[in-house]
Amino acid sequence: MADSERGYDPSAIETRWQRAWEDEDVFRTPDDAEDVSYVLGMFPYTSGSLHMGHVRNYTITDAFARYKRMQGEDVLHPMGWDSFGLPAENAAEERDTNPREWTLSCIETMREQMDAMGFGYDWDREVVTCDPEYYRWNQWLFKQFHEEGLVERKASEVNWCPSCETVLADEQVEGDEELCWRCDTPVTQRNLDQWFFTITDYADELVDALDDLEGWPDSVRAMQRDWIGRQHGAVVPFEVEGYGEVEIFTTRLDTIHGATFFALAPDSDIARDIAEEDEAVAHFIDEEADPDGDEPNGVATGLTATNPATGEEIPVFVADFVLSDVGTGALMAVPAHDERDHAFATKKDVPIEPVVKPEDGEVPDVQEEAYTEDGVLINSGEYDGLDSAEARSRLEEDLPGARHDTQYQLRDWGVSRQRYWGTPIPVIHCEECGPVLVPDEDLPVELPEFVQTTGNPLEEVEEFVEAECPDCGRPARRETDTMDTFVDSSWYFLRYISPDFEDAPFDTERANDWMPVDQYVGGIEHAVMHLLYSRFVTKAVADMDLLDHREPFERLVTQGMVLLEGEKMSKSKGNVVSPQNIVEEYGADTARLFIMQAARPEREFNWTDEGVKSSHQFLDHLYDAVETFVADPPTGDGGAVTEYVDREVDYLAAVAEQSYEEMTFTAALREAQEILSLLDRYGRYTDPDPGTVRRALETVVKVLAPVAPHVTEELWRELGHDDFVVEAEWPAFEGDLETLERERTLIEETREDVRQIVEVADIGDPAEVVIAVAPEWKHEAHELAREFDGDNLVGEIMGREQFREYDGAPDYAKDLQAERQSLKEQLPPEQEADVLSRARWLIAEEFDADVTVLRGEEANGELTGKAEPGRPAIRIEE
RNA sequence: GCGAGGGUGGCUGAGCUAGGCCAAAGGCGGCGGGCUUAAGACCCGCUCCCGUAGGGGUUCCUGGGUUCGAAUCCCAGCCCUCGCACCA
Numbered sequence: 022m023a024d025s026e027r028g029y030d031p032s033a034i035e036t037r038w039q040r041a042w043e044d045e046d047v048f049r050t051p052d053d054a055e056d057v058s059y060v061l062g063m064f065p066y067t068s069g070s071l072h073m074g075h076v077r078n079y080t081i082t083d084a085f086a087r088y089k090r091m092q093g094e095d096v097l098h099p100m101g102w103d104s105f106g107l108p109a110e111n112a113a114e115e116r117d118t119n120p121r122e123w124t125l126s127c128i129e130t131m132r133e134q135m136d137a138m139g140f141g142y143d144w145d146r147e148v149v150t151c152d153p154e155y156y157r158w159n160q161w162l163f164k165q166f167h168e169e170g171l172v173e174r175k176a177s178e179v180n181w182c183p184s185c186e187t188v189l190a191d192e193q194v195e196g197d198e199e200l201c202w203r204c205d206t207p208v209t210q211r212n213l214d215q216w217f218f219t220i221t222d223y224a225d226e227l228v229d230a231l232d233d234l235e236g237w238p239d240s241v242r243a244m245q246r247d248w249i250g251r252q253h254g255a256v257v258p259f260e261v262e263g264y265g266e267v268e269i270f271t272t273r274l275d276t277i278h279g280a281t282f283f284a285l286a287p288d289s290d291i292a293r294d295i296a297e298e299d300e301a302v303a304h305f306i307d308e309e310a311d312p313d314g315d316e317p318n319g320v321a322t323g324l325t326a327t328n329p330a331t332g333e334e335i336p337v338f339v340a341d342f343v344l345s346d347v348g349t350g351a352l353m354a355v356p357a358h359d360e361r362d363h364a365f366a367t368k369k370d371v372p373i374e375p376v377v378k379p380e381d382g383e384v385p386d387v388q389e390e391a392y393t394e395d396g397v398l399i400n401s402g403e404y405d406g407l408d409s410a411e412a413r414s415r416l417e418e419d420l421p422g423a424r425h426d427t428q429y430q431l432r433d434w435g436v437s438r439q440r441y442w443g444t445p446i447p448v449i450h451c452e453e454c455g456p457v458l459v460p461d462e463d464l465p466v467e468l469p470e471f472v473q474t475t476g477n478p479l480e481e482v483e484e485f486v487e488a489e490c491p492d493c494g495r496p497a498r499r500e501t502d503t504m505d506t507f508v509d510s511s512w513y514f515l516r517y518i519s520p521d522f523e524d525a526p527f528d529t530e531r532a533n534d535w536m537p538v539d540q541y542v543g544g545i546e547h548a549v550m551h552l553l554y555s556r557f558v559t560k561a562v563a564d565m566d567l568l569d570h571r572e573p574f575e576r577l578v579t580q581g582m583v584l585l586e587g588e589k590m591s592k593s594k595g596n597v598v599s600p601q602n603i604v605e606e607y608g609a610d611t612a613r614l615f616i617m618q619a620a621r622p623e624r625e626f627n628w629t630d631e632g633v634k635s636s637h638q639f640l641d642h643l644y645d646a647v648e649t650f651v652a653d654p655p656t657g658d659g660g661a662v663t664e665y666v667d668r669e670v671d672y673l674a675a676v677a678e679q680s681y682e683e684m685t686f687t688a689a690l691r692e693a694q695e696i697l698s699l700l701d702r703y704g705r706y707t708d709p710d711p712g713t714v715r716r717a718l719e720t721v722v723k724v725l726a727p728v729a730p731h732v733t734e735e736l737w738r739e740l741g742h743d744d745f746v747v748e749a750e751w752p753a754f755e756g757d758l759e760t761l762e763r764e765r766t767l768i769e770e771t772r773e774d775v776r777q778i779v780e781v782a783d784i785g786d787p788a789e790v791v792i793a794v795a796p797e798w799k800h801e802a803h804e805l806a807r808e809f810d811g812d813n814l815v816g817e818i819m820g821r822e823q824f825r826e827y828d829g830a831p832d833y834a835k836d837l838q839a840e841r842q843s844l845k846e847q848l849p850p851e852q853e854a855d856v857l858s859r860a861r862w863l864i865a866e867e868f869d870a871d872v873t874v875l876r877g878e879e880a881n882g883e884l885t886g887k888a889e890p891g892r893p894a895i896r897i898e899e
Numbered sequence: 900g901c902g903a904g905g906g907u908g909g910c911u912g913a914g915c916u917a918g919g920c921c922a923a924a925g926g927c928g929g930c931g932g933g934c935u936u937a938a939g940a941c942c943c944g945c946u947c948c949c950g951u952a953g954g955g956g957u958u959c960c961u962g963g964g965u966u967c968g969a970a971u972c973c974c975a976g977c978c979c980u981c982g983c984a985c986c987a
Contacts, residue, residue, distance in 0.1 A: 774953040777954090867944080897952075
């Protein structure tokens with residue numbers, strides 16, 4: 022690359038502009054701003070340094086935020102730190118420091134990296150979740166949720182490492198052996214009392230409201246729908262011998278007459294009870310049951326249950342495919358109409374009886390394979406002949422004890438974590454009073470100093486644990502669990518709105534004005550957890566009258582993965598591109614430009630060396646173009662070419678606006694490049710008009726400013742402005758995108774035609790190209806044909822005085838008749854001639870020939886005979 | 900298995916939600932030319948087949964269909980990616 026006279030030196034200008042923006046508070050959003058555009062990237066976990074995924078994420082939001090700012094909107098574009106979590110504890114141990122210091126140093130580093138990338142954030146609104154001033158509001162919300170009945174304490178199974186004496190997250194349990202990730206000790210299950218947020222109270226709204234989230238990708242909505250997993254069905258009691266009524270849940274009540282056995286979960290109370298008496302059942306439960314296996318296994322209990330629809334006694338099994346936390350933990354099995362039941366029945370030799378047949382078909386052979394579709398009932402007594410849906414509702418009414426029921430896959434949100442580096446749960450356990458909430462005036466409950474220990478560090482700190490019951494004053498023990506870090510991130514977007522607010526997590530009035538987030542951008546990996554929790558908290562907070570909005574994020578973009586030369590980047594493979602290196606080598610602008618132009622945000626993005634270089638070259642090129650213009654401006658007027666260039670600049674602005682607006686970006690950047698090369702040709706062809714070149718350059722600079730902010734700032738100054746381009750107005754343009762596109766198409770097609778003719782006719786050296794626009798009457802006939810909806814178009818045209826005088830009229834009418842269905846709107850003849858006149862130079866330049874554009878009435882009959890609207894006649898003289 | 904999204908010219912990748920401006924953008928690669936002592940960089944053009952005046956033929960996974968007309972809509976199938984998964 023070398024530091025030739027070409028191009029610019031990013032390291033010399035980038036930090037300078039970063040400082041200038043900061044000095045002028047360019048990105049500050051005043052608290053009294055109204056109706057802000059809220060643009061947000063998912064805040065990063067404080068892992069130590071930014072990776073390319075972050076850089077891509079924040080380049081997208083930064084570009085969009087800067088674009089909105091140029092559109093004259095007040096923009097809120099904040100940043101913060103998801104800074105609680107287990108990795109900090111591990112890092113602290115490895116480095117012999119403590120999580121707080123480690124985390125704060127990570128923040129330092131990452132903030133510097135963000136600054137180096139030129140991201141424009143309102144740092145006055147920075148939010149740090151591990152700061153007591155932040156997490157006190159987690160505690161406050163916990164209490165409010167408690168008051169609203171959204172908090173429960175219940176026993177729950179957790180992964181426990183007996184050696185580390187700690188609870189493990191699912192992802193810390195490794196392999197089929199289920200070993201602790203740190204010490205390889207087999208993990209056991211432990212039943213602990215845990216705190217839950219009852220997100221299931223909002224299950225219906227969370228799933229129903231997805232339909233209206235039109236600014237979200239379908240994939241994310243589908244994932245949330247699946248995750249919530251709402252199922253409508255019925256609960257029906259079955260009489261089980263010796264145990265009374267046992268309820269089952271089914272979505273296929275219409276098949277109940279075909280229920281030929283009954284099955285219980287191995288860990289259900291009844292199964293355990295039966296196991297006390299029955300050796301075989303006990304053996305199955307303890308040794309054989311394998312809920313994760315592919316095969317359905319089970320054991321007969323010897324008991325029977327009564328099918329309430331038929332009165333028949335059916336065998337009761339304990340089976341491992343029955344899960345105690347799904348439905349009621351017991352089910353009626355209909356092997357004829359359920360694949361899993363079918364497999365089990367075949368294995369255990371239980372009868373398979375069809376009770377549903379296709380609406381217009383034979384009774385299916387269910388011995389071989391289950392028929393799982395809805396249909397019409399058979400073998401179902403008085404319900405025969407009903408369709409499945411009808412049968413379900415009738416049976417629901419008729420069967421004793423049956424009732425409609427809705428089941429969800431969504432579970433309540435367990436927020437207890439037996440770890441140090443999180444928000445202390447604001448509870449004190451009193452022997453007399455039970456768990457008591459810490460009074461507001463004692464918030465925040467702050468984390469004590471970190472101590473190295475195998476178990477939960479909080480339990481080791483006497484001063485922390487020892488407390489006084491807020492209710493009765495007796496000695497009590499403080500809760501040592503901390504909150505899931507997803508709690509922190511489920512409302513941080515609200516804290517940005519009023520980061521220093523003292524009375525509540527956020528200022529309701531301002532939040533009502535500023536929320537929801539207009540554009541949220543982040544990784545697909547948060548499709549369910551983070552985005553679902555945030556929606557839940559928003560709704561809960563709305564129901565507490567703290568907010569008028571029920572959805573946090575209006576539009577969501579999930580960005581695609583970053584690849585390196587086609588491969589997933591990973592530290593273990595060693596194929597990682599580090600943001601620092603890129604900034605050092607090419608500058609932030611180049612990296613940003615490359616990221617934005619190489620792929621649309623939601624697609625995978627492939628980092629290639631060639632791509633970066635080509636982006637870098639382009640910026641150099643632009644820099645040189647501006648330098649040259651300023652140092653030695655042209656003095657001509659450029660004639661018709663100037664009008665052509667002007668029009669292309671209009672097109673650039675129009676297309677860029679659309680491209681930014683729909684967040685694709687690529688079209689904007691491509692057009693900017695094309696204008697630049699157009700300017701080169703303009704200069705080579707003629708002595709350009711300085712005003713036109715200036716406008717073109719300024720438009721390119723503005724269009725690129727959101728993506729490559731530093732160099733455009735530099736060039737803006739170079740072009741004689743003393744304000745910031747970041748605060749400049751989006752370029753104005755004349756006309757509308759559709760017309761501009763039509764004009765370009767006309768030019769492009771005409772040029773293409775000339776090329777073809779030259780080639781096909783083997784014209785070595787064209788001397789003159791004559792282009793003749795179709796005469797007025799053809800345009801009129803064309804327009805008439807487009808609007809005419811009768812049968813006889815030819816008759817219609819020839820019947821009119823205005824056309825009859827022209828010799829070519831009958832033929833042209835026939836042509837129109839032939840293609841009347843595909844006739845498109847055309848530019849009026851005058852405009853067509855103007856457009857082509859402006860483009861004359863392109864052809865002249867390309868073929869080194871004289872080019873004439875004739876209006877219809879100027880051309881002779883021979884030539885105009887061939888011309889059509891949108892398709893001028895062309896004659897080439899050698 | 901279920902759900903979502905895809906399969907486009909040598910590669911990559913737009914367009915396909917509003918069917919005709921689509922033989923199908925851009926980039927890369929390749930070819931030819933310009934510039935240059937030369938190379939690189941840069942610039943111009945070409946890059947499915949045929950054609951001595953803008954034409955014709957065959958293409959957008961495969962096979963059907965709707966339509967005057969389909970890469971674009973519908974149906975079936977094959978393949979790929981990603982989620983969920985013995986969920987009653």
